[in-house]
Amino acid sequence: MYQLLPPSNRSRQVDLAEVYAYPTGARRWxxxxxxxxxxxAATASGKSEGISGEADKRIFGxxxxxxxxxLVGAGTVRAEQYRPTRVREQYQAARAAAGQAPTAAVAVVSRAMDLDWTMSLFTSPAVPTIVLTxxxxxxxxxxxxxxxGAEVIAAxxxxxxxxxxVDRLAERGLGRILCEGGPHLLAQLAAAGKMDELCLSMAPQLRGGDSMRILAGPDLTDGLPLILHSLLTEDGFLFARYLVGGPHGSVAGPGMEG
Ligand SMILES: NC(=O)c1ccc[n+]([C@@H]2O[C@H](COP(=O)([O-])OP(=O)(O)OC[C@H]3O[C@@H](n4cnc5c(N)ncnc54)[C@H](OP(=O)(O)O)[C@@H]3O)[C@@H](O)[C@H]2O)c1
Known part of the structure; x- marks a missing residue:
């Protein structure tokens, strides 16, 4: 993996945990x-698997x-048969030092709550799954x-x-929030002015058709300006980290209080 922006020594191994570190001291992000x-296209035959790749999965992890x-929408949980996050040994020391549980909880957003409660996501996660309804x-x-075994939170x-x-999660000490979509949930999050950052993997392929884009929802009035923070590449993929700027965004760059 190479770092294209900010310009970096190409022979230096990219430290993904460093590139994607949450802003220091941010109470919620x-x-x-x-x-x-x-x-x-954000989907291929109803899933993201066909457009993802090895490096993309590494960054995802x-x-x-x-x-x-x-944070994930119920549509994605159903389509992708979501499983709990894994406890990964190599991150335990850093997580403990940051006051975090051994692994991230999953919080599913659902109105209908028509979910398969026998999924391991609900019955056997390392950290109890939350349902936001x-x-x-x-x-x-x-x-x-x-x-x-899930914790239900009404909001x-x-x-x-x-x-x-987002407030409810932050109040529980879960302020470093990673939204994995899908497009309907993400569009609402952006419209609510609650998205601080977008990590976008661009896969080197064309799909055509009428697949959803990464946001599926109403127009964002005047658009939502993004500021390119970093850009990595591997195997023809581009991995952009954008900060949300303008009236919706905090423009709080990494390292600032949020
Ligand atoms: N390319 C990518 O990176 C990526 C990432 C994620 C997903 N995907 C793909 O996107 C597709 C799924 O995305 P999607 O947009 O259809 O679904 P989604 O955004 O994951 O979930 C939509 C569902 O979430 C719940 N929801 C969303 N906003 C809500 C609100 N304000 N209040 C209450 N409930 C709310 C509702 O669940 P209920 O129906 O249960 O009420 C709604 O039907 C799949 O094909 C998946 O593979 C792609």
Missing amino acids: VRANMVATVDG VLRALADVV ATDAPQAQVDAATEA GTGDVDLALA
Whole structure:
């Protein structure tokens, strides 16, 4: 893997944990991580597997290892048969020093709560899975989730209020949030002004068709400006780390209080 931006010595091994470190002292920071083809497709036959690659998966793993919690939409959990995050030995010392649990919890956003509660994501994670739902969620599903071992947190009525959901996670000490999509959830997060950063893997392929883009939702008024923070490459993939700027974003660069 090479670092293209900021310019770096090409022979130097890229330290992904360093490149993607959360801002020092940030009490809450919402990072999104998505992969898309050059023509913007975020899915291939209903999944992201066909557009991901080896280096992309490596970065995916590092971003999980740095996070307190993985925030994901129920659509992605169903499509990708989500599993719990893994406890990875090599990150234990750093996580303990940062006051983090051995691995990131997963927080699933769902209104309907029509999920398979027998999935290992709910029954046997190393850190209990959270379900973020609305105050008027179906009680039978809330009970089923709780019985399976998940922690149910209500944030908002009707739909989950994502700004409130982020607050609820941060209040629990889960302020380093990694949103893994999907596009419907990410669009709402961006619209709510709650996205601080986008890590985008661009896969060297074209898909055509009508696959979803990384955001599926209403127009973002005036667009959401992004500031390119770093750019890596391997096997023709480009790995960009953007900070959200402008009126929605904090423009709090890594290293600043957030
Ligand atoms: N390219 C990538 O990096 C990437 C990343 C992730 C996913 N994907 C792909 O994207 C597809 C899935 O994405 P998607 O956009 O259809 O689904 P999604 O965003 O993962 O999930 C949508 C679901 O999340 C829940 N939800 C979202 N916002 C909510 C709110 N404000 N309040 C309550 N519930 C809310 C709802 O669940 P309920 O229906 O349960 O109420 C909704 O149906 C899959 O094909 C997956 O493979 C690609």
